[in-house]
Amino acid sequence: MEMGKMKKSLRIKIISMGNAEVGKSCIIKRYCEKRFVHKYLATIGIDYGVTKVNIRDKEVKVNIFDMAGHPIFYEVRNEFYKDTQGAIIVFDVSDRNSFEALDSWLLELQNEVGNQSEVDNIAVCVCANKTDKKRVVDESEGRIWADTRGYHYFETSAQTGEGVTEMFQNLFEGVVSADQVEAIQKLKAARSDYERLGVQLGASKDEVNKAYRKLAVLLHPDKSVAPGSEEAFKLLVAARTTLLKKCS
Numbered sequence: 001m002e003m004g005k006m007k008k009s010l011r012i013k014i015i016s017m018g019n020a021e022v023g024k025s026c027i028i029k030r031y032c033e034k035r036f037v038h039k040y041l042a043t044i045g046i047d048y049g050v051t052k053v054n055i056r057d058k059e060v061k062v063n064i065f066d067m068a069g070h071p072i073f074y075e076v077r078n079e080f081y082k083d084t085q086g087a088i089i090v091f092d093v094s095d096r097n098s099f100e101a102l103d104s105w106l107l108e109l110q111n112e113v114g115n116q117s118e119v120d121n122i123a124v125c126v127c128a129n130k131t132d133k134k135r136v137v138d139e140s141e142g143r144i145w146a147d148t149r150g151y152h153y154f155e156t157s158a159q160t161g162e163g164v165t166e167m168f169q170n171l172f173e174g175v176v177s178a179d180q181v182e183a184i185q186k187l188k189a190a191r192s193d194y195e196r197l198g199v200q201l202g203a204s205k206d207e208v209n210k211a212y213r214k215l216a217v218l219l220h221p222d223k224s225v226a227p228g229s230e231e232a233f234k235l236l237v238a239a240r241t242t243l244l245k246k247c248s
């Protein structure tokens with residue numbers, strides 16, 4: 001079989017958070033349009049969809065878990081936080097309660113993910129939605145909330161489309177850097193340890209170590225949340241070990 005055909009496409013997991021009726025589903029639908037495969041799992045209060053996006057020329061599959069915002073669905077939502085790489089946290093600019101609820105959504109995220117370093121690795125975009133409506137929460141208030149927590153802030157309207165594409169693009173780029181994507185794909189597709197490290201046959205110890213370090217910085221599981229980086233890192237370590245043995 002041709003190697004190229006065996007390459008798995010990259011996958012990322014995104015969730016939506018925010019009070020009921022703030023417009024989470026509408027934002028997602030607006031973005032995904034015709035490419036959105038929509039399955040409503042009514043009994044568990046979650047909408048699940050898959051879309052494909054290009055992040056700087058790399059095709060990435062995005063699994064979107066659209067959470068029901070109503071408190072009664074908490075027991076259903078909580079199991080979907082695991083392994084999340086990106087999150088949109090939405091409030092409605094015409095509803096102050098939904099803005100004031102943002103901290104409790106963050107708390108839910110922290111509680112469910114558990115590990116703080118994992119939480120820190122999640123790319124988060126704050127959406128001030130329904131900007132087409134009469135607002136009661138100013139842009140400056142929303143922006144300050146997001147900035148003080150280190151999140152990107154976007155003003156969106158699922159109705160007019162304002163800010164939606166820009167917000168998702170930013171989110172995806174926050175999850176997967178182009179260099180990481182490329183390094184993972186190359187490592188997985190490579191057919192020899194030399195190819196994995198990108199060194200010539202008969203490379204010296206120094207060359208092997210140098211090539212290893214360059215890739216390890218990108219792929220170390222503590223640093224990379226790009227999908228597949230853990231597996232790629234293992235391949236990298238194994239390739240280096242084998243080649244170093246050959247050098248001595």
Ligand SMILES: Nc1nc2c(ncn2[C@@H]2O[C@H](COP(=O)(O)OP(=O)(O)OP(=O)(O)O)[C@@H](O)[C@H]2O)c(=O)[nH]1
Pocket residue numbers: 018019020021022023024025026027067068069070129130131132133156157158159160
């Ligand atoms: N004017 C206006 N209405 C919006 C906008 N986005 C969503 N809505 C409306 O707000 C309501 C709720 O939208 P949904 O997307 O279903 O809200 P949700 O956050 O997914 O709600 P839950 O699934 O209950 O958590 C719908 O009636 C939408 O038509 C927007 O940008 N502008």
